[in-house]
Structures are given as C-alpha cells and as structure tokens.
Amino acid sequence: MNPLSWIDDELVALEQNTLRRRLRTRVTPQSAQMTIDGRELVNFGSNDYLGLAADPRLAAAVIGAVEHDGWGSGASPLVTGHAALHRQLEERLAEFEGTEAALLFSSGFAANAGTIAALAGPGDVIYCDRKNHASLWDGCRLSRADVRAYPHNDCGQLAELLAKSSKYRRRLIVTDGLFSMDGDIAPLGELADLAERYEATLLVDEAHATGVFGAHGRGTAEHLGVEDRVHVRIGTLSKALGSIGGFVAGSRALIEWLLNRARPYVFSTAAPAAVAAAALAALEIIQKEPQRRRALLTRAEALRTELGRQGWNVGASTSQIIPIMVGDPDRAVKLSQQLLARGMFLPAIRPPTVPEGEACLRLSLTSGHTAEMVAELVTALGSSR
Numbered sequence: 001m002n003p004l005s006w007i008d009d010e011l012v013a014l015e016q017n018t019l020r021r022r023l024r025t026r027v028t029p030q031s032a033q034m035t036i037d038g039r040e041l042v043n044f045g046s047n048d049y050l051g052l053a054a055d056p057r058l059a060a061a062v063i064g065a066v067e068h069d070g071w072g073s074g075a076s077p078l079v080t081g082h083a084a085l086h087r088q089l090e091e092r093l094a095e096f097e098g099t100e101a102a103l104l105f106s107s108g109f110a111a112n113a114g115t116i117a118a119l120a121g122p123g124d125v126i127y128c129d130r131k132n133h134a135s136l137w138d139g140c141r142l143s144r145a146d147v148r149a150y151p152h153n154d155c156g157q158l159a160e161l162l163a164k165s166s167k168y169r170r171r172l173i174v175t176d177g178l179f180s181m182d183g184d185i186a187p188l189g190e191l192a193d194l195a196e197r198y199e200a201t202l203l204v205d206e207a208h209a210t211g212v213f214g215a216h217g218r219g220t221a222e223h224l225g226v227e228d229r230v231h232v233r234i235g236t237l238s239k240a241l242g243s244i245g246g247f248v249a250g251s252r253a254l255i256e257w258l259l260n261r262a263r264p265y266v267f268s269t270a271a272p273a274a275v276a277a278a279a280l281a282a283l284e285i286i287q288k289e290p291q292r293r294r295a296l297l298t299r300a301e302a303l304r305t306e307l308g309r310q311g312w313n314v315g316a317s318t319s320q321i322i323p324i325m326v327g328d329p330d331r332a333v334k335l336s337q338q339l340l341a342r343g344m345f346l347p348a349i350r351p352p353t354v355p356e357g358e359a360c361l362r363l364s365l366t367s368g369h370t371a372e373m374v375a376e377l378v379t380a381l382g383s384s385r
C-alpha cells in the first residue's frame with residue numbers, strides 16, 4: 001500500500017474545482033516580452049516593476065563578483081558564509097533606508113517569517129491584517145503568540161482589539177505596506193498612532209513598494225511620511241530590485257537580536273556573495289534613475305482611469321498592481337485565456353489566494369512595458385467587457 005496515495009485523490013479534487021496549478025516554463029529572460037511554453041507573450045504577470053531583472057548592469061555585477069568570490073557561500077552567515085559583499089550591501093541598505101542597521105535574508109519570505117517569530121512568543125499578541133502575505137501569516141504561526149486577524153485596513157476594528165490587549169506582555173502590529181493582490185496601501189499613519197497609544201511594535205512589509213513608492217524609493221512608509229514611526233521595516237530584493245533575497249532595516253539592537261534569534265538567518269546558508277553584487281547594482285540604479293518609478297506610477301494611474309472608464313472594477317488599487325475584479329473564478333480564468341489568445345499574459349487569481357467572491361486578474365505594470373503594449377491591453381479588455 002502506498003501511504004501517499006491520498007495525494008492522487010486530492011489532486012483530482014483540485015482538478016475538478018479547476019484549482020490545480022501547473023508550472024509554465026519561460027525560456028527568455030524575465031522582461032515585458034517573454035516566450036513561455038513556446039508562445040511569445042506580453043508579460044503583465046511579473047513583479048519586476050522597474051524592469052531590472054534582465055538589466056545588463058545587474059548581470060555584469062554578478063559576473064564580476066563570481067569571478068572574484070566564486071559561487072557558493074558554503075555556510076550560514078554566522079559561521080563563515082558572510083562575505084564582504086554581504087556586509088557592503090547591508091551597510092548600503094541601512095544607508096538607503098536611513099536606519100542604524102540592516103540584515104540580509106535569503107528571501108523576503110524568510111525575512112518575514114523569521115523576524116516575526118523572533119519578535120513575539122507565548123504571552124504576546126500579534127495583530128495581522130487579513131490580507132497580509134502568506135509569509136507574514138506563517139511568521140505569526142511560528143511565533144506561538146496569540147494571533148488576531150483584523151479586517152483589511154480596518155483601524156477601527158484593530159483599535160477595539162488593542163483595547164483588550166492589556167493582559168499580554170507585548171503587542172506587535174503586522175501589515176503589508178502595499179498589498180500584493182489589491183494594490184492598495186495600508187493606513188500607516190493611523191496604524192502608527194495605534195501602535196503608540198498601545199505601546200505596540202509596528203512591522204511593515206514593503207515587498208511591493210521598495211524601489212517604487214516614496215521620493216527616494218524606500219516604500220510606503222516614506223510615501224506616507226511615517227518612516228520614523230515604523231519600528232521594523234522589511235523589504236525584498238526580488239521584486240523592483242530585480243534580484244533575490246530579503247532584508248530587515250531598523251535599529252542596531254533589532255538587527256543584533258535578529259542575527260542571534262531569527263531561525264532562517266541562523267540555520268540557513270548565506271546566499272552567494274554575487275547575489276549581493278546584483279542588489280548593490282540595482283540600488284544604485286533606483287537612486288540614480290528616479291524617473292523609472294515616477295513614470296511607472298504615472299502610467300499606472302492613467303491605466304486605472306482608463307479601465308474604470310471601460311467599466312472594469314479595479315478595486316482600491318492606487319499602485320502599479322491593478323486587480324481587475326471579476327468575482328467569479330471561472331469568469332476570471334476565461335478572461336485570462338481570452339487575453340492569452342491575444343498574446344497577453346495576466347494571471348487569474350482565485351480563492352484561496354484571495355477571499356471567496358474576489359477572483360480577479362492581477363495586472364502588474366512594469367517599466368518595461370511600452371505605450372503600445374499597454375494600449376493593446378486596453379483594447380483587448382475593452383472588447384471583453
């Protein structure tokens with residue numbers, strides 16, 4: 001008897017609910033135009049917001065670093081894995097973020113899960129926005145603290161929950177800065193007010209906003225002018241920075257604590273030093289070329305307006321992430337297939353990734369899209385109404 005035979009049944013069940021997911025293979029670099037499973041498509045499904053993933057300057061930085069440092073890092077950072085390039089990137093990130101220190105993780109997922117679990121434990125309480133990313137939720141679970149979900153961006157409900165929190169040792173409020181599916185921004189000013197009133201720590205995940213929002217590209221906290229009121233800032237190098245890895249920025253004490261206690265940091269091999277070289281090159285580009293993020297947000301605003309005029313519901317989006325709300329999962333899949341037939345890739349997002357009744361197409365705009373590509377998408381969506 002095969003003890004894993006239940007998996008076959010579960011996969012059939014997924015298939016029947018049209019929820020089974022399959023890998024597609026891209027054979028060209030990650031950019032606005034790609035070939036995937038033998039088809040040439042315009043790519044509206046990446047998080048490469050500034051078009052840096054395939055930028056030759058990042059590739060050149062990696063090649064140079066590999067020639068000097070080799071490839072593998074061979075150990076966790078605390079043993080012998082921490083190389084000069086890692087250190088340089090951490091110093092640059094702290095400087096960029098305007099914090100005392102920063103710490104690199106091998107992914108944004110690891111940074112989120114590891115940081116939350118290191119900051120809260122039994123006897124503490126974490127308040128987590130319902131629409132927070134899976135890695136934040138996993139961090140909450142790993143912490144073994146009490147976890148309270150609050151309705152998306154609902155500070156009134158959060159205030160009521162916090163009013164009952166006096167029995168806990170510590171309080172932690174956790175939120176995405178820019179939400180990954182809805183493309184809307186957390187009310188960080190109000191969240192910071194609540195954190196101050198209830199002596200809570202405020203942690204903001206800037207995964208989709210680093211490099212895109214704020215005058216200097218530091219994210220939603222900069223955009224909303226509340227950087228000094230956010231205690232723990234987490235970012236990723238894998239989206240607008242076109243590389244791979246995550247980081248935490250904050251006080252020296254916070255960073256020292258995490259490097260001692262965040263388990264994905266302590267017990268996982270450091271990323272290759274060359275990875276840090278790519279991120280250093282990307283940071284330089286986002287500082288020297290602010291027009292990339294400005295143009296992206298301007299064009300995203302025009303596109304949201306245009307889609308609204310066509311009668312599409314783009315929800316509460318105020319960013320480069322534009323959900324085209326469809327509601328019915330089958331309709332979302334059908335629309336995605338229609339666009340695919342016209343050479344455009346927009347993934348259909350269905351439950352359980354989004355709540356029941358909130359199926360959508362997730363359109364993400366990047367600097368690599370030409371005006372023609374966007375115009376064609378608008379035409380195609382117009383004729384699908």
Ligand SMILES: *Cc1c(COP(=O)(O)O)cnc(C)c1O
Binds near residue numbers: 110
């Ligand atoms: C993608 C994402 C992460 C994870 O970052 P990776 O570097 O891809 O592991 C964390 N938080 C949010 C909101 C994300 O969308």
